[in-house]
Amino acid sequence: MVRDLLDTKSNPFYRQADRMLFVATRNGKPVGRIAAIENRAHNAFHHDRVGFFGFFEAIDDPEVARTLFRAAEGWLRARGLTSIRGPMNPSTNHDCGLLVDGFDQHPQFLTPWNPPYYESLIREADLTPTKDLLGYWLPYGDADYRLPPKVAAVARRAAAKTNLKFRDLEPRHFWDEVAICWDVYNSAWEENWGFVPMSRDEFLHMAKSLKPLLIPQFAFVAEINGAPAGFMLSTPDFNLIFKRIRSGRLFPFGLGQILISKSKLRTGRVMALGIKREYRSGSILPLFMHEAARRAIAFGSPGAEASWILEDNQAMRQPIEAFGGRVYRRWRIFERPLP
Numbered sequence: 026m027v028r029d030l031l032d033t034k035s036n037p038f039y040r041q042a043d044r045m046l047f048v049a050t051r052n053g054k055p056v057g058r059i060a061a062i063e064n065r066a067h068n069a070f071h072h073d074r075v076g077f078f079g080f081f082e083a084i085d086d087p088e089v090a091r092t093l094f095r096a097a098e099g100w101l102r103a104r105g106l107t108s109i110r111g112p113m114n115p116s117t118n119h120d121c122g123l124l125v126d127g128f129d130q131h132p133q134f135l136t137p138w139n140p141p142y143y144e145s146l147i148r149e150a151d152l153t154p155t156k157d158l159l160g161y162w163l164p165y166g167d168a169d170y171r172l173p174p175k176v177a178a179v180a181r182r183a184a185a186k187t188n189l190k191f192r193d194l195e196p197r198h199f200w201d202e203v204a205i206c207w208d209v210y211n212s213a214w215e216e217n218w219g220f221v222p223m224s225r226d227e228f229l230h231m232a233k234s235l236k237p238l239l240i241p242q243f244a245f246v247a248e249i250n251g252a253p254a255g256f257m258l259s260t261p262d263f264n265l266i267f268k269r270i271r272s273g274r275l276f277p278f279g280l281g282q283i284l285i286s287k288s289k290l291r292t293g294r295v296m297a298l299g300i301k302r303e304y305r306s307g308s309i310l311p312l313f314m315h316e317a318a319r320r321a322i323a324f325g326s327p328g329a330e331a332s333w334i335l336e337d338n339q340a341m342r343q344p345i346e347a348f349g350g351r352v353y354r355r356w357r358i359f360e361r362p363l364p
Contacts, residue, residue, distance in 0.1 A: 122356025
């Protein structure tokens with residue numbers, strides 16, 4: 026998946042972007058890496074000249090980090106960009122952020138994880154925090170967890186007022202369903218900090234990689250009077266399987282473990298929940314949360330992560346917290362002007 030995110034020939038992201046990869050070596054051995062990224066779609070949408078870095082890894086040595094950042098900054102500056110921001114792997118539509126809190130928690134599938142010392146390396150390279158991204162834990166499986174009565178009552182009243190229905194994505198018409206989700210996605214996230222609309226080809230490319238990973242009852246659409254109003258997408262936590270593949274290889278036995286174990290996974294990550302602007306109101310989001318909780322409890326899920334949520338997105342944070350969600354992980358975006 027990482028190789029795909031770096032593939033400038035086959036990944037549609039690079040039709041409106043470019044990147045340069047740098048590796049730091051010492052005595053002939055690799056000690057760090059970084060990608061410098063020009064995202065032209067971002068700069069056209071936000072009317073700015075931001076450059077990005079991502080795919081950062083390094084040993085615990087400030088000299089290595091500074092060398093990597095100097096290389097990335099030089100490439101970005103040569104392209105007329107005025108600041109460097111990240112980590113983006115390679116954009117906010119993919120993995121992003123540096124883990125700064127929650128190192129003791131199991132890393133959920135498709136979320137960034139890094140050693141704690143990375144923050145010091147980035148700060149010593151003169152980048153400063155610009156935005157925090159939050160991961161919530163939804164404790165569906167706790168013995169004392171119950172759907173909050175007040176929230177459940179709000180959801181029932183909202184359902185009575187709106188002709189809203191939830192349905193699973195139809196596997197036989199998967200690509201038609203993806204087209205619906207693409208339309209909702211670009212409408213629902215357009216006002217979020219750092220958002221960049223995804224092209225149809227880019228969205229289809231991502232959907233192709235996610236298709237075999239989904240469980241139908243956790244990929245569902247909301248319709249109001251038969252028109253798509255929103256969707257929610259969760260993925261099982263395949264990291265629980267990857268931890269058990271001690272060889273670190275998919276073949277010859279790792280892939281079999283994944284296929285056999287998929288049906289046994291009960292935890293996961295809510296990675297997308299979007300509602301079209303015209304359908305946003307105080308009642309629609311609680312309905313989504315109520316439906317997700319109902320399905321998770323029926324599935325026997327001990328809990329799920331909801332990530333990521335912008336730290337200042339109170340419209341999303343308040344309903345999650347009303348359902349018992351608690352912040353348990355935090356990622357950070359850093360930035361600095363390019364001299």
